[in-house]
Amino acid sequence: xxxxxxxxxxxxxxxxxxxxxxxxxxxxxxxxxxxxxxxxxxxxxxxxxxxxxxxxxxxxxxxxxxxxxxxxxxxxxxxxxxxxxxxxxxxxxxxxxxxxxxxxxxxxxxxx
Numbered sequence: 001x002x003x004x005x006x007x008x009x010x011x012x013x014x015x016x017x018x019x020x021x022x023x024x025x026x027x028x029x030x031x032x033x034x035x036x037x038x039x040x041x042x043x044x045x046x047x048x049x050x051x052x053x054x055x056x057x058x059x060x061x062x063x064x065x066x067x068x069x070x071x072x073x074x075x076x077x078x079x080x081x082x083x084x085x086x087x088x089x090x091x092x093x094x095x096x097x098x099x100x101x102x103x104x105x106x107x108x109x110x111x112x
Contacts, residue, residue, distance in 0.1 A: 024075050029068065038064035 031041060042059035043050045059065055063074055077083075 020076055020079065021072075024072050028071060028075070 032038075038059055039055055042055045042062065042064055045058050045062065046054045063071055066074075
């Protein structure tokens with residue numbers, strides 16, 4: 001019985017990693033494979049009529065200029081430990097989904 005539970009836990013961890021890799025690929029890797037540069041990705045976050053300086057600032061702030069393994073590490077860290085979002089006019093904190101010690105209301109985390 002213990003070996004069954006251990007096998008299931010190992011498969012569960014593997015499945016969670018696979019799902020996080022697929023999600024990361026959809027949002028970060030596929031646009032690059034389709035031909036978008038990191039600068040163009042950053043322009044989408046800036047808004048209408050982005051200035052080059054604003055787009056480069058967002059590119060650095062969101063980490064688009066870093067290698068993909070580093071970006072994936074930050075992505076997983078945000079899932080596990082939570083993330084701070086301060087790229088726009090307001091600042092939000094999204095706690096990790098595993099955090100059960102406090103309840104999250106929509107006013108605390110508008111982007112999750």
